[in-house]
Amino acid sequence: MGATAGPVWGRREQQDFRSRVRGTLLGAAVGDALGAPVDGLDLDAIRRAHGAGGLADLAPAYGRRGAVTHHTQLTLFSVDGLIRAQVRRDTGAWHPPTDLHRAYLRWATTQRDWGPDERREEDGWLAREEWLYARRDPARALLIGLGDETMGTPAAPKNPAEAGPEAAARSAPFGLLVGWEPQLVAQLAVECAAQTHGRPTACLAAGAYAVIVHALARGEHLDAAVQQTLALLAARPGHEPVSEALQQALGAVRQGVPTPERVTQLVGAATAEGAVAAAVYCALVGEDVRHGLRLSVNHDGPSAATGALTGGLLGALHGETALPPAWLVELEGRPTILELADDFAMEMTQGPALHGPGGSSPAWLARYPRGA
Known part of the structure; x- marks a missing residue:
């Protein structure tokens, strides 16, 4: 797997990119x-708990307001x-799926261990963040898929x-590889x-979502x-369920005032393509970011996943300053998320100054070791 030459980064372009990454x-x-509680x-249960209008604000989950789930952990x-x-x-090794798999195995370790092992310097800094060792109801498929070192x-x-x-x-971070061609991002x-x-529609839905983020x-x-994204999907075998779900989302935009029932209909049986379609719909019809996010969690489907998917779209579209500040203040792990976002933006825009034939920053290689 290869990448095309990246964009030319002026100062304004770097600032815009960092804002979209954040x-x-x-x-x-x-x-x-927002969706976790x-x-x-x-x-019906949401309305009984939060009133006729449904959930409108952060609410307690896992013992606090603003708690995130395994979706955020794995995104990081x-x-x-x-x-x-x-x-x-730099070492000549270039197979990003393997590096992602190793990262996901580091996440799997956080779900088994009480806390970080300070002796494992090769894990890098993120795996030593203690708050990430909280177990937040990860789906069984995640624990099974990452239960051994065999890579699917x-x-x-x-x-x-x-x-x-x-x-x-x-999958939102894949879309932030703005120097890549969309086909490579999808792959x-x-x-x-x-x-x-492993179901092909789940894989293609992840690819479609990443490509949408990439364009934004x-x-x-x-x-x-x-x-x-629909044009790109059309060339891939088995794309029809994912393409149809996205087409339904676009069609629903023209059906009048958005309702939770319409979001529920798009989510369907809580498949990947249904959640991505619902997120696209919520991001398109929301009057603002707050409204779009509220729509994305008040329905019969997987509220945390749909909220995360919608938030990724809205953040990529508008940048960090459009997000509700009162929610950001209470967001679990915000300092870590910002630090990682800025590291990603710096790597993608200024990587050769951090590591390469001309010399390397020891501090950077301590944060992101070349090993496992």
Whole structure:
């Protein structure tokens, strides 16, 4: 797998890119946190707990307001894996799916251990963040898929019948590879999805979501980003369920005032393609970011995943300053998310100054080791 030459980065372009990276990661985390308290509840139960209008604000989950789930944890390890792939490229090793798999195995360790092992310097800094060792109801497919060191691939996927949205919900960072061609972004997301969610539609939904984020991060409008993604999907075997779900989302935009029932209909059986379609719809019809995120969690489906997917789209589209500040203040792990976002932006825009033939920063290589 290769990447095309990256964009030319002026100061303004770097600042815009950093804002979109921050927006994507913070937006996904905020959506995840908003949906966490009602995840798994149907709409009637949400309304009984939060009133006729449903959930409108952050509410307690896992003992606090603003708590995130495994969706955010894995999204952060996706970023970590992408940075490590860039650093390892100096050694001549270039297979990003392997680096992502190693990152996901580091996440799996956080779900088994009480806390970080300070002796394992090769794990890098993210795996030593103690707050990430909280177990937040990870889907069984994640624990099985990452339960041993065998890496699933599209030809031999882990959990080949698993159609859920968890792989798509960790795929926003792939879309931030703005120097890559969309086809390569899609392929990387598909290959990494196969490590835990092997049903072809789940893999293609992850690829489609990453490509939409990719277009947004490059400055496209959301409707144009979806149209470009549909054109790309059309060339892939088995794309029909994913394409049809996205077409239904676009069609629903023209059906009048958005309702939770319409979001529920798009989510359907809580498949990956349904959650991605619902996220696209919520991001398109929301009057603002707050409204779009509220729509994304008040329905019968997987509220945390749909919230995370919607937040990633809105953050990539508008940048960090569009996100509700009152929600960001309470967001679990915000300092870590910002630090990782800025590291990713710096690696993607200034990587050669951090490591390469001309010399390397020891501090950077301590944060993102070239080893495992």
